[in-house]
Amino acid sequence: MAVSSTFCRLNLLPKHSLLRGLTSHGQQLRPKWPHNQISKLEDNLIVLGIETSCDDTAAAVVRSNGDILSQVVSSQADLLAQYGGVAPKMAEEAHSQAIDQVVLEALDKANLTEKDLSAIAVTIGPGLSLCLRVGVQKARKIARNFNLPIVGIHHMEAHALVARLIEQDLQFPFMALLISGGHNLLILAHDLGHYVQLGTTIDDAIGEAYDKTAKWLGLDLRRSGGPAIEELAREGDAKSVNFSIPMKQHKDCNFSYAGLKTQVRLAIESRKIDAKIPISSASCEDRVSRADIAASFQRVAVLHLEERCERAIQWALKIEPSITYLVVSGGVASNQYVRARLDLVVKRNGLQLVCPPPSLCTDNGVMVAWTGIEHFRMGRFDPPPPVDEPEDSVYDLRPRWPLGEEHTEGRSEARSLRTARIHPSLTSLIQASLQQQS
Structure with missing residues (x-):
């Protein structure tokens, strides 16, 4: 019943809805563009990708043959260090200040203008709604001014599909583990837009645990918690602190890092480590203690x-x-x-591991542009926004947006996430669209 009512709400979305061709009409959209743009809809696509789901403002231009023509990222590292994490309102303001320059620089580095583009791809979820809006507003403004189609992108799908850009042999079906500050997600990718969720986070994601541990250990958060912990852990004894592995009693594929965070905090308190004293000013004995905690935390976090x-x-x-x-x-x-x-783990099970280079693992515009290309080829896009679209339009943003349907064995009664105000999964929307077409 909940899903049904959500679909009803989606069908009533205003004309500003991204992916409207999927969620409302259930059909492919092939609008009529001027003759000089027809070729752009075929093989030689050039797509601008815009990403503002959290704390990085990113844009990139990618060609459908796989050429990355440009990639620009404006980091909010100083804000992260100042607030000890992402502050949504501050992040929104930083995106607003950076977005125009980031997009301009991406086009300049590609030696292109908006007139050379085939389409715009932009992240519409999941993420922080205040931040998502900045990117969507910019994308629609460009699409409106230059009569360009627009593709709404699922952030986690983009993380998975960017691997197909760098590994040409990667065909469907494949598995993906998507790990970041806000997400732990294990999926089976049957096909483009068809995903089964094998496991997800029931409370905190691994990236959040890394960031909090780094903050409590007095590390430099301008590099983010992950790199800081990894570097310090090399100095420590990974078995010096006996942290327990989360959810050992749960025979599913879901993740939980809230309990491990608590263990780390208690260990830091018991050793009287003062996070106000940066690691650079710590005594030799204090540094060893911090390194041991970092190494022990990392070992158990990754064992999970x-x-x-x-x-x-x-x-x-x-x-x-x-x-x-x-x-x-x-x-x-x-x-x-x-x-x-x-x-x-992968080799032990007879599989091959594919990891994009670090610059394509963190949030970036390349993954958004490439995912836009993949869906555009399938006819999944919206026409250019109307020229009279108000600047203060209410856009279809999806802060809580599952990627796929849960695997039967993967359902967890321990899940603490509320299901209210969650959009239907990308997979369910696309599958419903395909059924209506057949």
């Missing part, structure tokens, strides 16, 4: 990933025995320790 991946691989192979790849992407996938440990 390994255990869940191992089980998810077995589930996925039962569903799709032809799977040969596991994609690991998202900001935490930049961590070399994480990659090395997961590579062992």
Whole structure:
């Protein structure tokens, strides 16, 4: 009933809804453009991707043959350090200040103008609604002024699909582990727009645990928690602190890092570590203590990933025995320790690991542009916004937007996430659209 009522609300979305061709009409949209733009709808696509879902303002221009023509990212590292994490209102203001320059620089580096583009792709969810709005507003303004089609992008799908840009042999079906500050997600990708959720976060994601641990240890957050913890952990004894692995008693593929965060906080308090004293000013003994906690935390945090991946691989192979790849992407996938440990799991199960380069693991415009290209080829896009669209329009933003439907064995009664105000999954929307077409 909840899903049905949500679909009703989606069908009543205003004309400003991105992916409107999927959610409302259930048909492919092939608007009529001037003759000189017809060729842009075929193989030689050039797409501008815009990403503002959280704390980085990013844009990139990508060609459909896989050429990355430009990539620009404006980091909010100083804000993260100042507030000890993402402050939504501050992040929105930073996006607003940076978006015009980031997009302009992306076009300049590609040696192109808006008139050379085939389409605009922009993240519409999941993420922080205040931040998503900045990117969507910019994307629609360009699309409106230059009569360009627009593709609404699912942030997590983009993390998964960017691997297909750098690994040409990566065909569907494949598995993906998407790990970042806000998400832990294990999926089986049957096809473009068709995903099964094998496991997800029931409270805090691994990136959040890294960031909080780094903050409590007095590390420099301008680099974000992951790199800071990884570097300090190299100095420590990973078995010096006996943290317990989360959810050992749960035989599913879901993740939980809230309990591990509590263990870390208590360990820091017991050692009387003062986060106000930066690591650079810590005594030798204090530094060793912090390094031991960092190493012990990282070992257990990643062991949780390994255990869940191992089980998810077995589930996925039962569903799709032809799977040969596991994609690991998202900001935490930049961590070399994480990659090395997961590579062992993958090889033990006869699969191959695919990790995009670090610059494509963290939030970026390339992944958005490429995902836009993949969907555009399938006819999944909206026509240019109307020329009289008001600047203060209410856009279709999807802060809480599942990627796929839950695997039967993966449902968890321990899930603490509320289901209210969650959009229907991308998979359910696309599958419903395909059924209406047939």
